[in-house]
Amino acid sequence: GAVVSQHPSWVICKSGTSVKIECRSLDFQATTMFWYRQFPKQSLMLMATSNEGSKATYEQGVEKDKFLINHASLTLSTLTVTSAHPEDSSFYICSAREDPRTGGTDTQYFGPGTRLTVL
């Protein structure tokens, strides 16, 4: 089946630093990728939707300048948390939608998540 990977799986950083998280679709093309955030014991909240080659669409309340999203290719999207602070500590999960134009199932496949801890 379709596989989505995330790197790193766990990151600890000091307050004020920037952290980049990669999301890759390993065996399919994804025109659309999604970034979610999950706080402990809470559900996934959509942060933004990114389409390959265009600017991401951010959900209300998500700061564009703080969470930079780049979807430069059909298999890679990156989320950069700029000037991270302890309140940004969370579990970040990406998903990728398999492109139906290339024979895909148009289903969203989820990555394993990245645990970010900001000290």
Place this chain on the structure above:
Amino acid sequence: KQEVTQIPAALSVPEGENLVLNCSFTDSAIYNLQWFRQDPGKGLTSLLLIQSSQREQTSGRLNASLDKSSGRSTLYIAASQPGDSATYLCAEECPYSGSARQLTFGSGTQLTVLP
């Protein structure tokens, strides 16, 4: 704005019991309804996906139903096992804007199956 609600928030059952997890959603214009499993500190594992034209899907001991008219879905787990212990999330996929679609997740049901 779509809302997805899951009841109960937590459930503890003895091994071997059959159980039902409930999910309700507000937007009837759904593309599909999905059930996921999430183990602590892990990502999501897709369990079942029900297209809007379908009423149910089955996989092994799992059966999920969809009733669009009432805005409800249930996940039935037969003969529960300790390995079924996890958080179960339902999510509805709906139109977003233009041709875009997005998933809205419920808050999950934390299931504990006692040996």
